[in-house]
Amino acid sequence: MNKIRTELLLCGGTGCHSTxxxxxxxxxxxxxxxxxxxxxxxxxxxxxxxxxAVGPVMLVQPEGIFYQKLAEKDVPELVEEHFLKGxxxxxxxxxxxxxxxxxxQMHDIPFFAHQELRTMRNKGxxxxxxxxxxxxxxxxxGAAKALTEMTPQQIIEEMKISGLRGRGGAxxxxxxxxxxxxxxxxxxxxxxxxxxxxxxGAFMDRSILEADPHAVLEGMIIAAKAINATKxxxxxxxxxxxxxxxxxxxxxxxxxxxxxxxDILGTGFSFDIEIYQGAGAFVCGEETALMRSIEGKRGMPRxxxxxxxxxxxxxxxxxxxxxxxxxxxxxxxxxxxxxxSSIGTETSKGTKVFAISGDVNNIGLVEVPMGTPLRTxxxxxxxxxxxxxxxKAVQLGGPSGGCIPEYLLDTLVDYEEIAKVGAxxxxxxxxxxxxxxxxxxxxxxxxDFIQDESCGKCTPCREGTKRLLELLEKICDGRGELEDIDIxxxxxxxxxxxxxxxxxxxxxxxxxxxxxxxxxxxxxxIIDKKCPAKRCVALLKFEVDPDKCKKCGLCFKxxxxxxxxxxxxxxxxxxxxxxxxxxxxxxxxxxDAIN
Amino acid sequence: MAKLSIQDLKKIKENAAKGISLRxxxxxxxxxxxxxxxxxxxxxxxxxSTLVEEIAQADRQDIQVVASSCMGMCSSEPNVxxxxxxxxxxxxxxxxxxxxxxxxKRHILLGEVQTDFALAxx
Numbered sequence: 001m002n003k004i005r006t007e008l009l010l011c012g013g014t015g016c017h018s019t020x021x022x023x024x025x026x027x028x029x030x031x032x033x034x035x036x037x038x039x040x041x042x043x044x045x046x047x048x049x050x051x052x053a054v055g056p057v058m059l060v061q062p063e064g065i066f067y068q069k070l071a072e073k074d075v076p077e078l079v080e081e082h083f084l085k086g087x088x089x090x091x092x093x094x095x096x097x098x099x100x101x102x103x104x105q106m107h108d109i110p111f112f113a114h115q116e117l118r119t120m121r122n123k124g125x126x127x128x129x130x131x132x133x134x135x136x137x138x139x140x141x142g143a144a145k146a147l148t149e150m151t152p153q154q155i156i157e158e159m160k161i162s163g164l165r166g167r168g169g170a171x172x173x174x175x176x177x178x179x180x181x182x183x184x185x186x187x188x189x190x191x192x193x194x195x196x197x198x199x200x201g202a203f204m205d206r207s208i209l210e211a212d213p214h215a216v217l218e219g220m221i222i223a224a225k226a227i228n229a230t231k232x233x234x235x236x237x238x239x240x241x242x243x244x245x246x247x248x249x250x251x252x253x254x255x256x257x258x259x260x261x262x263d264i265l266g267t268g269f270s271f272d273i274e275i276y277q278g279a280g281a282f283v284c285g286e287e288t289a290l291m292r293s294i295e296g297k298r299g300m301p302r303x304x305x306x307x308x309x310x311x312x313x314x315x316x317x318x319x320x321x322x323x324x325x326x327x328x329x330x331x332x333x334x335x336x337x338x339x340x341s342s343i344g345t346e347t348s349k350g351t352k353v354f355a356i357s358g359d360v361n362n363i364g365l366v367e368v369p370m371g372t373p374l375r376t377x378x379x380x381x382x383x384x385x386x387x388x389x390x391x392k393a394v395q396l397g398g399p400s401g402g403c404i405p406e407y408l409l410d411t412l413v414d415y416e417e418i419a420k421v422g423a424x425x426x427x428x429x430x431x432x433x434x435x436x437x438x439x440x441x442x443x444x445x446x447x448d449f450i451q452d453e454s455c456g457k458c459t460p461c462r463e464g465t466k467r468l469l470e471l472l473e474k475i476c477d478g479r480g481e482l483e484d485i486d487i488x489x490x491x492x493x494x495x496x497x498x499x500x501x502x503x504x505x506x507x508x509x510x511x512x513x514x515x516x517x518x519x520x521x522x523x524x525x526i527i528d529k530k531c532p533a534k535r536c537v538a539l540l541k542f543e544v545d546p547d548k549c550k551k552c553g554l555c556f557k558x559x560x561x562x563x564x565x566x567x568x569x570x571x572x573x574x575x576x577x578x579x580x581x582x583x584x585x586x587x588x589x590x591x592d593a594i595n
Numbered sequence: 596m597a598k599l600s601i602q603d604l605k606k607i608k609e610n611a612a613k614g615i616s617l618r619x620x621x622x623x624x625x626x627x628x629x630x631x632x633x634x635x636x637x638x639x640x641x642x643x644s645t646l647v648e649e650i651a652q653a654d655r656q657d658i659q660v661v662a663s664s665c666m667g668m669c670s671s672e673p674n675v676x677x678x679x680x681x682x683x684x685x686x687x688x689x690x691x692x693x694x695x696x697x698x699x700k701r702h703i704l705l706g707e708v709q710t711d712f713a714l715a716x717x
Contacts, residue, residue, distance in 0.1 A: 003651040005643075005660035007617045036640070040647050044618070061618045062659045086630045086662030125618050135604065136611035144601050258598040266598055 006041045006083065009059040009124055013048025013210050014203075014242050020071060021045075021056035027075040035084050047211020047246075049124040051111055053363035054094065059106055059124060066106035067092045097361040097383050111362045114381045116343070118351045119167075119327045120367050123211040128246050131253040134214040140259055142330030146222045147267045150333070152182055155226040159329070161337025163349030168194055168285070168322030169397065169426045170502070171348075171415040174329075177319055180309035181227040184317035189229040191220050191271075192313065192320040194290060195236035195243070198282040199398030200449060202429035204353040205323035207365050209236070209243035212327065213250035217273060219326030221259065222333055224271040227319060232273040235290050237280040247275055282399075282453035286501050287312075287320045289455065300455045301501035322427070324353055344370035348414040352428055356382045359389065359434035368413065375409040378432055389434040392533075393517070397426025399446045399453075400506030402513025403439070422513045424506070436587070438535035439518040440525055444472040446510035454503065461504030464495035468511055477538045480526035489515060534594075537581045541595045546571045548593035555585035555594065616656035623657040624703060627676040631665025638691065639673035645692040646675075649699040658703065671714055677702055688714035 010016075010025055025043060032038045049057050054068035065088050067078070074092060081087045093102045094109050103109050117123070126133035134140070146155050160175030181189065193216060197205040209216060220232045236244050251273055254260045262270045276294050283289045284299040291313045293299035312318025328350065332340045341349040348370040354377065357363050361383030368377060378384070378394060385391050393403040402423035404411060411417050415425050433442065447469040456462040468491055471484050492508030499505045515522065524530050531539040544555075549571045556566035563578035564585060574585070574594075585594055599607075628634070628643045643662065650658050666674055671688035677698065678684040685708055687698055694712050701707045 002613060003647045004617065005647050005650075007615075009618060040644070063661060083662065084630060085632070085635065085664055086628075087664040126615065132607060132611035133615055135608050136615045138608070140604060141608075144604055148601060263598065265604075266600055 003040055004042045006063070007061045008041065008043045009046050009049075009061060010043055011047075011049040011055060011057045011124065012045035013052070013055075013207055014240075015048060015052035016055035016057065017242065019055045019069075023072045024056050024058075024070045024075060027072045028079065031075050031079040032083065035079055037079070037083055041083055044127050045129075046124045046126065047122075047128045048207035048365060050120065050207070050365035051362065052365065053361070060088075063088075064105045064107060066094055066104065066109060068094050097386065110380055111364065111366070111383065114372075114376065115367050116351055116369050117367050118331065118340075119324055119353050120208065120211065120365070121331075122215065123207070126212065128211055128213055129249050131214060131250070131257060134212070138334060139214055139330075140218055140257075142333040143218045143221045143225075143259060144265055146225050146333050147265055147269055150225075152226045152228060155222060155333065156182060158333060158337045159226070162328075162332045162340035163337070163344070164325065164328055164332060164340060165348065165415065166322060167324035167328075167352065167427070169400065169424060171425060174321065174325055177309060177321075178223060178226045180307070181317045181319045184310050186317050188231075188314075188316045189227050190313045190316060190318040191223045191227065191229045191232040192290070192294070192318060193220055193232065193234040193326055194285060194287070194320055194322045195234055195240070196278050196280075196285040196290060197237070197240075197323075197427060198280065198285050198453070199400075199427055199429045200446075201355060201357045201395070201431045202398060202427050203355045204365055204428050206240050206243050207355075208323050208327050208353070209240070210246055213243075213246045214254065215327040215330060216247075216323055217250055217254055217260070219321070219329035220273060221264070221271055222329050223319060223321065223326070225269060227317070229319075230270055230272070232271065233294055233313075234273060234275045235278055235284070235294060236275055237284075238277040239280045244275060244277065251275070281455075282449075283455045283501070283503050286503055289501065290320065291318065298455075300457045301503070303500060324428070345412065345414045345417075347416050348425075352413060352425065354428045354430045356430045356432065358395075358430075358432040359385055359437070360432040361386050370413055372413045373410050374404065374413065377413065377430065378409070382430075382432065385432070385434050387434075389436065392433045392435050392437055393439065395423075395431040395433065395442070395510075396429070397424035397509075398429045399450050400424060400502065400509055401426045401429075402509045403433070403442070403517065404513075405517040422509075422516055424509075436533050436535070438476075438531050438533040439514045439521045440472060440475055441531075441533075441535045443510045443514045444469065444476055447472055447507075450503070450507045454507070458498075458500040458504060460495045460498035461500070461507060464491055464499075465504070465507050467491060468495070468508060472511070475522065475525045476531075476536045478525070478529050478536070480522075482526055484526065485515070485519070485522055534586050535583070537583065540581070540586075542574050542576065542579055542581065543595050544572045544574060545593045545595055548591050550591050550593070552590075554588045554590065558584045558588040560584060613654075613656055617659075623680045625659045625661060625676075625678040626703070627661045627663050627678070629664065629666050629672065629674040629676070630662045631669070631672070633665055633669040634672040634674065637672040637689075641692050642673050642675060642690045642695045645695045646699060649696060653699075653704065668714065674714065679703070679706070683716045685716060686714045687712045 165171040289299040289301040308318045556564045566572040673690045
């Protein structure tokens with residue numbers, strides 16, 4: 001007999017784990033037992049709720065009250081006041097960053113209010129380690145329908161009607177990809193799931209796996225039926241231990257219930273899934289490199305064609321779909337392709353999950369309909385820029401993407417529209433940058449990353465990105481010459497055209513897009529030998545401007561090496577011998593007084 | 596475990612859906628037990644436990660139980676407010692486990708307001 005009156009949905013994603021949700025969970029359990037509430041109030045550890053910036057977070061249901069930044073020491077008060085006496089604890093409510101207004105109910109918080117949950121419909125509601133929770137939310141009914149009522153061709157048609165495109169970045173129509181693989185001759189075929197998320201600032205695939213692993217398995221089962229595959233692999237990077245653990249649990253449960261293995265649901269169809277752990281190489285997200293890696297070889301791409309739909313893993317017809325793509329499949333089959341395509345734009349249907357990070361108030365994971373303006377995403381959902389600083393640019397699509405300046409913020413979230421302004425949808429990493437970001441330094445950061453991650457197989461990528469990095473370092477160091485800009489542009493175009501795989505073909509994008517919108521910053525570095533955002537150490541003097549200094553001493557308090565000399569009511573002074581040029585004083589000074 | 600059929604899957608869903616019903620929908624009926632210090636001292640905890648047991652026995656997922664603080668009528672505690680959708684909320688006073696059972700069976704399940712125990716309409 002279920003005597004539970006209240007459920008506490010405590011976030012157990014990687015983000016909240018790292019801010020202490022496990023300790024909060026244990027303390028809650030103890031305290032509830034102590035107050036005699038253990039039998040009527042249940043703690044449910046869910047996957048990532050999405051609002052990572054204010055974690056650990058907890059939702060009290062059915063009241064809908066949302067608590068943020070919980071700590072172990074808050075628990076006794078919380079249990080006594082709210083759960084025993086019915087007085088919710090106001091100081092733990094969410095506070096709007098701009099108005100400081102307290103918002104008790106989760107659905108009133110702007111971060112959640114603008115979202116439309118489809119891919120992440122189960123996040124924060126189900127316990128990802130309990131298969132029955134997933135089934136309660138229509139789980140495995142899509143697979144059951146596909147296996148018992150539909151032919152492979154009907155499944156593919158439904159996927160085509162839905163308009164779902166690959167959420168890993170390139171946006172290839174999913175139904176068409178499956179169609180190619182299903183028509184390829186062969187008895188042995190494979191379904192692969194790409195969980196090798198490597199973009200800096202992207203964590204949506206990890207969160208989906210942690211919050212709703214069965215949705216990904218179900219998507220793979222349906223894909224397997226569509227192309228008649230018998231074996232599937234999930235390629236997950238080993239840096240995602242919690243996601244892998246939950247996937248392992250999910251696979252074991254699905255096998256026990258008979259959703260995986262031989263003769264699924266008595267239909268005669270057999271399919272099995274195995275996890276393959278990758279070592280976390282960016283290039284292994286590229287489909288041909290990923291397949292090589294599963295084969296046990298070094299993860300390097302090969303030329304296409306032949307495309308994997310004809311010759312993929314072990315030369316057999318193979319489809320590779322991203323985690324987010326697969327998480328949508330079961331619902332499309334259950335509710336129909338028309339239902340899915342009812343929202344979105346002409347060419348981009350459904351919703352997209354974004355990981356918002358950087359200089360923005362609400363860091364976290366959000367799902368919005370395609371066609372939402374970037375401005376809404378950053379200001380309404382993301383809550384705008386902290387510390388009253390000005391917005392400078394938003395980086396979309398990771399190292400393969402580009403940055404978008406403020407005057408283009410009304411661009412809609414749509415594969416084509418975003419490509420028009422020089423970025424890509426990518427896997428959905430959104431890095432917001434305020435005025436203190438140096439765009440040349442930003443391009444240098446991404447090029448450094450690409451340079452590390454290039455597999456080295458083809459010369460344009462291996463050597464070209466190294467030369468790009470050297471040029472950018474030269475400019476950041478104040479040794480830049482005007483002709484460097486021309487070389488950067490020319491080299492970028494060559495790398496794009498001559499590289500073998502997507503990594504190299506998109507590697508120069510951070511350089512090209514910063515040159516397109518922020519060329520004046522390159523000029524400032526080269527001609528004036530100045531870094532407008534005060535980020536490039538070699539171009540800074542580390543001197544205090546006595547006119548601008550308000551004698552507040554913030555720089556003095558922040559300096560880790562005691563290099564700043566300051567007394568009350570006196571202008572600060574920087575001792576160059578002790579200074580390690582760490583930039584702490586620059587970030588702390590509110591008056592722009594350090595040069 | 597034997598292979599599941601679609602019928603089995605439907606059965607699992609029915610049972611599991613009960614288990615997570617609190618997480619997704621607001622109940623059609625909301626029962627508030629006023630649990631200020633005065634309420635607890637007067638026996639509100641026992642009333643609450645009885646209510647939760649009755650709901651479990653009746654196997655109803657559309658009834659939401661909320662603890663709230665003192666209403667200000669400490670002399671009439673334990674107080675319980677029953678709010679059926681689209682009807683006026685009724686406040687009951689000086690509740691006990693037995694009275695709670697009666698209110699649950701007659702008012703909440705059958706819709707007959709138990710005026711004898713009522714303090715006020717809200």
